Amino acid sequence: MLDTEPDISDRFFSDFDFSNGAVAAVSGGSDSTALLFLLKHHLDRTLPAAKLLAVTIDHDLRPGSAAEAQTVASVCAEHGIAHRTLVWSGRKPTTGLAAAAREARYRLLAEAAEAEGIRVVVTGHTADDQAETVLMRQVRAEGTRDERAGEEESSEEGRGLAGMAPVTLYDWRTCIARPLLGTRRAALRAMLKRRGIGWIEDPTNVDQRFERPRMRISLAGDDGEARFAQAIAKAGQAAAERDDLGRRAAALIRAFADRPASGLIRLDRVFAHGEDSEAAVYALRILLATVGGVSFLVDQARCRALFERLRSGTLCATLSRTVVDARRSGIFLHREARNLPAAVPAQDQALWDGRRRITLSDRSGGLVIAPMGAVVAKRSVREGDVPASLLRRALAAEPALWRGAERLDFAGGGDVPRPMASVPVVSPFARFLPSFDLLVAAAVAALIGAPPLPPLPFRGHDRDGAWAKA
Numbered sequence: 001m002l003d004t005e006p007d008i009s010d011r012f013f014s015d016f017d018f019s020n021g022a023v024a025a026v027s028g029g030s031d032s033t034a035l036l037f038l039l040k041h042h043l044d045r046t047l048p049a050a051k052l053l054a055v056t057i058d059h060d061l062r063p064g065s066a067a068e069a070q071t072v073a074s075v076c077a078e079h080g081i082a083h084r085t086l087v088w089s090g091r092k093p094t095t096g097l098a099a100a101a102r103e104a105r106y107r108l109l110a111e112a113a114e115a116e117g118i119r120v121v122v123t124g125h126t127a128d129d130q131a132e133t134v135l136m137r138q139v140r141a142e143g144t145r146d147e148r149a150g151e152e153e154s155s156e157e158g159r160g161l162a163g164m165a166p167v168t169l170y171d172w173r174t175c176i177a178r179p180l181l182g183t184r185r186a187a188l189r190a191m192l193k194r195r196g197i198g199w200i201e202d203p204t205n206v207d208q209r210f211e212r213p214r215m216r217i218s219l220a221g222d223d224g225e226a227r228f229a230q231a232i233a234k235a236g237q238a239a240a241e242r243d244d245l246g247r248r249a250a251a252l253i254r255a256f257a258d259r260p261a262s263g264l265i266r267l268d269r270v271f272a273h274g275e276d277s278e279a280a281v282y283a284l285r286i287l288l289a290t291v292g293g294v295s296f297l298v299d300q301a302r303c304r305a306l307f308e309r310l311r312s313g314t315l316c317a318t319l320s321r322t323v324v325d326a327r328r329s330g331i332f333l334h335r336e337a338r339n340l341p342a343a344v345p346a347q348d349q350a351l352w353d354g355r356r357r358i359t360l361s362d363r364s365g366g367l368v369i370a371p372m373g374a375v376v377a378k379r380s381v382r383e384g385d386v387p388a389s390l391l392r393r394a395l396a397a398e399p400a401l402w403r404g405a406e407r408l409d410f411a412g413g414g415d416v417p418r419p420m421a422s423v424p425v426v427s428p429f430a431r432f433l434p435s436f437d438l439l440v441a442a443a444v445a446a447l448i449g450a451p452p453l454p455p456l457p458f459r460g461h462d463r464d465g466a467w468a469k470a
């Protein structure tokens, strides 16, 4: 591929702005090795001054992992590519190991990029990975649908069936790009063979105790190609639908939501009576997770049931750690008073209650962060166009800073420097924001006063940050 068609690599990478360089995530398997050489070829031709750093994560879970990382390091050295190995050295959980390994992998990759001032991490996910992911999610969704026999098809299924996004924003900062998502593994292997480049076969990729290898093997069977094509078509359709749903939910949030006070969201009652109830339910799920400080969206069916009740009148209910207080004057959302964090020493960059990023400028110690509580909230609230009881409840769950018995003002006041800032985060997308959800995440960020999305180093997204449909 590289030899006969020297410019083929442009097809994969021309949408990205690599002027700040790129981190290539290289496990040493065929796909990421191919990615590395394709990207090197592209940068050599188009942006020779750009920094390319290959990073291998040694998860330290198998005896051979350090040697594999060393093999990647040697290949890189041979080809004049900078390389780093980062070891996942933390304590390993006994359950959810794969998810924890993935979390650690992305964290370490993003840290490596940030240390070099690089904004894009590229991975070697292929169309084969995408088909496996979609089929595995389909099997799981069918399992849960059996349990809910008779219910409408959940659009949660559709959301997951979009598969992996071509770009994901990690930690609201670093882009994870998957430029090979439309390419077959076999084509990449053929390219490597032609060039005489070897790769590592990871034994866990064929270990049938795991779901993905089993799916991989089943896709190599007789009807494998047809199932592959169906899965990719389904993913494309689900991705387009999810993009569109996010766009509609963003429009509803911009039109009908405001923030009368810190920690309190108000939805105009019209929100519950519009024609596009699918988008309204999606917007509500995202708002509930954000107000409650929860990283996952509440179950679609439960939120739909709440939404139907909202249409028919007033109510007060709790879902996703969020109180939904629907009155004639509006639908109000605030954090419930239960299970708030205990008082803890204030720590720089901590995520407080899943809702606030803490930045500490006063390092003198002795600062404690705790929910404001009902007594202080009562003193701080004045009557306005929002019922004082609601303001009090919302404020009581907001963070407050204390030194001993003295409550400090975040704002500092007068010439006193601010000891701490507490910046809202869009909880469900604070860690991983797939490109499908960029628009709705941006709308929620503007609503709650979170930092806007950073400029994204890829073309193919419109002015508002949404990934344009191909």
Ligand SMILES: Nc1ncnc2c1ncn2[C@@H]1O[C@H](COP(=O)(O)OP(=O)(O)OP(=O)(O)O)[C@@H](O)[C@H]1O
Pocket (backbone or CB within 6 Å): 024, 025, 026, 027, 028, 029, 030, 031, 032, 033, 055, 056, 057, 058, 059, 105, 122, 123, 124, 125, 129, 202, 205
């Ligand atoms: N240990 C690792 N170090 C660096 N990057 C990794 C590592 N494991 C996975 N990745 C990145 O995530 C992508 C997908 O991971 P996956 O586990 O499907 O791949 P793999 O089987 O380890 O290797 P490959 O995709 O290279 O064949 C890889 O292509 C690579 O970019």
